[in-house]
Amino acid sequence: MDPAAPLGSSERPVRVAIIGAGPAGFFTAEALLRRSAPEFDVDLFERLPTPFGLVRAGVAPDHQQIKSVHKTFEKTAAHHRFRYLGNVAVGRDVSAEELAAHYDQVVYAIGSAGDRRLGIAGEELAGSHSASAFVGWYNAHPDFVEFPFDLSHERAVVVGIGNVALDIARVLLRSPDELAKTDIGTHALEALRASRVREVVLLARRGPAEAAFDLRELRDIAALPGVRVQLDLAQLEAAEPGLAELEPAARKNVEAMLAMARAPRDPDAPAAERTLRLEFLCSPVELLSDGHAHVRGVLVERNQLERAADGSVRAIGIGNFLELEAGLVFRSVGYLGVPLPGVPFDAKRGVLANRDGRIVDGERVVPGLYSVGWCRRGATGVIGTNKADAHAVAEKMVEDVAALARLASEAPGAPGATPAARTHAAVDALLASRDVRVTTFADWSALDAVEIATGRGRGKIREKFTSVGQMMNHLLRSVRDDDDGA
């Protein structure tokens, strides 16, 4: 690197740290590295040794097609100006301030690690769980594999009717034999084999026209052998007169549900072993205890809809209550970002405070700091949504290079300047001084090969490592074996 060369030239590329190796992080790296002017040099930091964020630990194991986007990320990782720094937690191993000192631009792509609460009594009872914990558990995320999910109850209730709720329902209802071929954690597969859950009830506070799921997700469940989808025809017919005014996706949802509810039963079809029940227009008001601090059911209030002047539709309780027995309750009501020390946070929206991806402190744009993906816009959209988001934020970063160069010429320590700290060697030395064992993309490739080989031996797509300790031990053993062999 030539410190005297202009910022963004091949002799002095813009040094970028991206925090978080999920889709938003990788798509941002891709958008920056494909440019020839200005040129960027990307260090991608990830808390775990394993990359790909929700592609690995969020997408359900029976949705392998969606996971294939990792091939695009691998191409980005092969770029000569890309480095992967796994097993480095920002906020623990290195601070936001230190990153700002070592890079010209820092992009946070840390997702939404928190989950929304219901804010009702009984939420803390045993048997009441967040969707994110269950999703992490079946996907063998090291933070969640030890979670105690008791599947010995016949009915599970999922609060919320978005795509995550449908993922949870499908995993609970699908035959474990089918899941056995996927990359589901073996601990979860064994628990699902022993599961006694026969009915999953999705609780939607609003009506069929406001359901947040994508139709293909409901169709996936309806197509499962031995699974029946139970809908209330009267509730659906109440939404029918308004069909023409709905957005296309909502209209298709309602039409498909109406068709499902009206379809005549085949008298020769075998009785369904498991049921998905969709309950619209009800809100949980309390999780009921069995007297031993375990949930035994949900107290639900019926709602009616109210349309506001701005066209939004709200659910209003009508004082009509019912009890739904259930030993297992998931709240699947969306995710929220969590603050990161040193980065302004917008607590109201649950995102890093930003204006179109540029981090702001009050009204002031913080030069060289960005956010992308869920931590920028909130937990909305599918994986592909992050591509457009990443490209838009990368454009802002490109626009800002000239201003950064100006700032650098005025103040030598400012982003865009070239102090000694702004090199690979300085970052590596800082992490080494803290005994952080940074893992590379080659390390991930080695772990990947082990997971695939172990999985193949068990008739699965892969068998994931379930703890960071296991991963690091494996990598250490490989280094020792190499040294012994040399």
Ligand code: NAP
């Ligand atoms: P979501 O799509 O925002 O759905 C949240 C659900 O929770 C909505 O039905 C919402 O109802 C309900 N809700 C919120 N607060 C509630 C409350 N206090 N009481 C009762 N219900 C409440 O969130 P998500 O399912 O967690 O998904 C997050 C994002 O990931 C979405 O963009 C989703 O599409 C995406 N995703 C995609 C896939 C896929 O493509 N296969 C899979 C998983 C996730 P209201 O509408 O009434 O607010």
